[in-house]
Amino acid sequence: MTTNRGALEVPYTGGEKESLHASLQRHRDAVLWKLEGLDDEQLRRPMTPSGTSLLGLVKHLASVEYGWFCSTFGRAVEPFWFDPFAGEDMSAGQGETTAQIVDFYARARTAADRTITELSPDELGKSWDGKTVSLRWVLIRMVEETARHAGHMDIVRELIDGREGDHRPG
Template sequence: MTTSPGAVRVPYTGGEKESLHASLDRHRDAVLWKLEGLDDEQVRRVMTPSGTNLLGLVKHLASVEYGWFCTTFGRETEPLWFDPFAGEDMRAGQGETTARIVEFYGRARAAADRTISELPLDDLGTSWNGTTVSLRWVLIRMIEETARHAGHMDIVRELIDGSAGDHRPG
């Protein structure tokens, strides 16, 4: 797993797309940071009655990145080996290694980044439920989704080993 030191900063005077993308990247990086230094048992450790664990949240975020950024805009996505509509994206199965899920997240991010860089914010796509949405809306939705789960991961990580914080110290 490779991440850069310090947190991505949203530019104070950047353009709309640049700022939205930087905000998303900031939370994406926090998600990966929450896995650093943990062993396989720790990233899989269920910490809530609903079954929340760090690795499951990363798998879920990869799945929704592909769904919102790629499927919505008719872009290529890799075949999923699980059913996200059955909740299988929220947990890591026995044969799913940490590396496999982190690499899956990396590929989903790269595919989403291509969509973000190639399309204008006003470009329209059709979501999984048939709703017409703009790229701007999807970026905002994914910032919310990623920030929400990064917060969950912060709490789970603190329960595992006491580490806390919303972003890697710079």
């Protein structure tokens, strides 16, 4: 279901997992929309003193989708070519292409969606820091994470070319 602005809506009377998954998907779509129409230099351009760039945020979100949804529940994770624990997931390296990072995000989302579809919200897993967490908790965590970084991307995109909005217009 879409709104008149083109964004996916969270079902008004949907089930818990369906609603959380739709909310996550809504923010994932906003993340990708923020990349549209920009060239490689603009996507990589650090826009804050800490080096935040649009492409770096996408790379980070891909690594945390794999971490929370796949590693936590003992599912396959593709080998990373970078070390997320050393902060290498927050920027696009010289040899990394835009397509490589966007495709990495697509594969992470697909793997995460498989986990979400196949497990119940009460399914338990072990996080990277040794905590036992439920799929429900991970869904909430990733809605928060993705929404937070989509908000960062709103600001970065506006600084680059003035384009505003939280979701693609309808």
